[in-house]
Amino acid sequence: MPNPSILILPGDGIGPEVMTEVRKIISWFGDKRGLQFDVSEDLVGGAAYDKHGKPLADETMAKAQEADAVLLGAVGGPAYDDLDFSVKPERGLLRLRKEMDLYSNLRPAQCFDALADFSSLKKDIVAGLDIMIVRELTSGVYFGEPRGIFEEGNERVGINTQRYTESEIERAARSAFELAMRRGKKVCSMEKANVMESGILWREVVTRVSADYPEVELSHMYADNGAMQLVRAPKQFDVILTDNLFGDILSDCAAMLTGSLGMLPSASLGAPMENGRPKALYEPVHGSAPDIAGQGKANPIACILSFAMALRYSFDQGSEADRLEAAVEKVLADGVRTADLLGEDGVEPVSTSQMGDAVLAALDASL
Numbered sequence: 001m002p003n004p005s006i007l008i009l010p011g012d013g014i015g016p017e018v019m020t021e022v023r024k025i026i027s028w029f030g031d032k033r034g035l036q037f038d039v040s041e042d043l044v045g046g047a048a049y050d051k052h053g054k055p056l057a058d059e060t061m062a063k064a065q066e067a068d069a070v071l072l073g074a075v076g077g078p079a080y081d082d083l084d085f086s087v088k089p090e091r092g093l094l095r096l097r098k099e100m101d102l103y104s105n106l107r108p109a110q111c112f113d114a115l116a117d118f119s120s121l122k123k124d125i126v127a128g129l130d131i132m133i134v135r136e137l138t139s140g141v142y143f144g145e146p147r148g149i150f151e152e153g154n155e156r157v158g159i160n161t162q163r164y165t166e167s168e169i170e171r172a173a174r175s176a177f178e179l180a181m182r183r184g185k186k187v188c189s190m191e192k193a194n195v196m197e198s199g200i201l202w203r204e205v206v207t208r209v210s211a212d213y214p215e216v217e218l219s220h221m222y223a224d225n226g227a228m229q230l231v232r233a234p235k236q237f238d239v240i241l242t243d244n245l246f247g248d249i250l251s252d253c254a255a256m257l258t259g260s261l262g263m264l265p266s267a268s269l270g271a272p273m274e275n276g277r278p279k280a281l282y283e284p285v286h287g288s289a290p291d292i293a294g295q296g297k298a299n300p301i302a303c304i305l306s307f308a309m310a311l312r313y314s315f316d317q318g319s320e321a322d323r324l325e326a327a328v329e330k331v332l333a334d335g336v337r338t339a340d341l342l343g344e345d346g347v348e349p350v351s352t353s354q355m356g357d358a359v360l361a362a363l364d365a366s367l
Ligand SMILES: NC(=O)C1=CN([C@@H]2O[C@H](COP(=O)(O)OP(=O)(O)OC[C@H]3O[C@@H](n4cnc5c(N)ncnc54)[C@H](O)[C@@H]3O)[C@@H](O)[C@H]2O)C=CC1
Pocket: 014, 018, 073, 074, 075, 076, 077, 078, 090, 093, 261, 262, 263, 283, 284, 285, 286, 287, 288, 289, 290, 291, 292, 297, 298, 299, 300, 302, 340
């Protein structure tokens, strides 16, 4: 049997910095736990544009389709802001998601005990928080046609289209209900059925799917109220199911409940491959953070926890994923903090690589 394959796409800005730490962790699992992976690396985003004139080369797309899992850092940055929209770095990531058909984006927001004091919310509101946002990832307003900037009379008009088919809603909903069955058995579906037809259809389809999961309690919420509830009383939620745009926004919001955007991992899953495992891409929720790129300040934990999700969802290594998550928890409990996790208390922050090394030391201690 060949080793499972991982394609690493570090991308831009802090992407390569946080991915360096994940590479160390992958090597650790090979050396110390006998989990050997065939790891290859390629370009995406601005880095791919610099070399190929487009944000994702066709050969890279083909490699991603073949890989057992893709790990991505982040894409984008000010150097590419004025590019034509068709070749912007972010389009490379959207193409990966679309062509791999990664319709279910899992964004878990967990508040580690050691960070409960640091969250922008009061400790009792976030302590023990464990919610899962399931964001539909291959449709909605990020992909709908028509789109573009057009001339209309004597001015221009920018158009994007929110479009959802029943089957797109249904498969995202099934993935949320399946997850809820293994968690707290609650799904809250968020849309804007009060003002959007796509929201009305969303609500209808989700309600229909829920009939197949009688043990799961379904509720519906308008997404604007959902955003408010997420910061008012986030522990009321177990699984939040929502569309591409609302999921993007709500998950950045949920990230701050955990302490920092640098903490939130994600798994983007598609249909099962021949080996029964889903097509999958793992990436931190954050972007390329141009304001701190190149300074060794980035928190690598979101990317490290994304690899933990790969261990769990792509490689059937749930207990090794637990081991990695426990190592992160220990490091935080020991008070190790990158700059984004620090208040004004005079504690010295560690660098990106020092945080990676601390997780490795905690992994060693777990043996
Ligand atoms: N999945 C991806 O590749 C994404 C790419 N982007 C792109 O990234 C670029 C920058 O976008 P922004 O809106 O600034 O969002 P961002 O997520 O890159 O940064 C927002 C803020 O969070 C901080 N931050 C993010 N990740 C961090 C980490 N790991 N450690 C410490 N601090 C961290 C940044 O320093 C910044 O202050 C844009 O080109 C955007 O399109 C944005 C979001 C997702």
